Amino acid sequence: MSMPVIPERDFEESVIDILESIALEEAALAHILNAEGEKIQKVTEKVSNPGxxxxxxxxxxEILQMIIKKEMLLQFKFEKVVDLLEMMEEDCPKPGPGHGHKHGHIRDNDN
Known part of the structure; x- marks a missing residue:
């Protein structure tokens, strides 16, 4: 079996990929929660046996415990992305007023 091809990404594309992966996992977890809710409704309508x-x-x-663990990992992942972005911003300070738009920052005197 051959190795997967990993496309080259710059920093911004990599951060976007990570954030998109977090969002996709969150959406998947939401679908699982919804399915569990539907399962509970169907079973409780049909079953009266305590067992x-x-x-x-x-x-x-068990499903909720798995989701909680996954949510914690996603939170850690998101916090690391935020930390990384803050470190990068410290390395690339914002331009002062009147120096135009650079690195996605808007001048302070824009109205």
């Missing part, structure tokens, strides 16, 4: 409801509860608990 089956306990099984449902354990299943939902």
């Amino acid at each position: 089956d409801l306990i099984k449902l509860q354990k299943s939902v608990k």
Whole structure:
């Protein structure tokens, strides 16, 4: 099996890729949560057996624990991106008033 080809990216493209990956994972987790909610509704409408409801509860608990862990990892990932952006901004300070737009920053005296 051959190695995957990883396209070259500059810093900005890499940051965008990371942020997009976080957003996609968040969307996937939202879909999982929604599916769990639908599952709970269907099962509770049809089942009155306490044993089956306990099984449902354990299943939902495991899914929620997985989602919470994933959310924590995504939060750490996002915080690292923010830290990296702040470090990069320190290395590339904003231009002063009257020096135009540089590095995506808007002059202070723009109205």
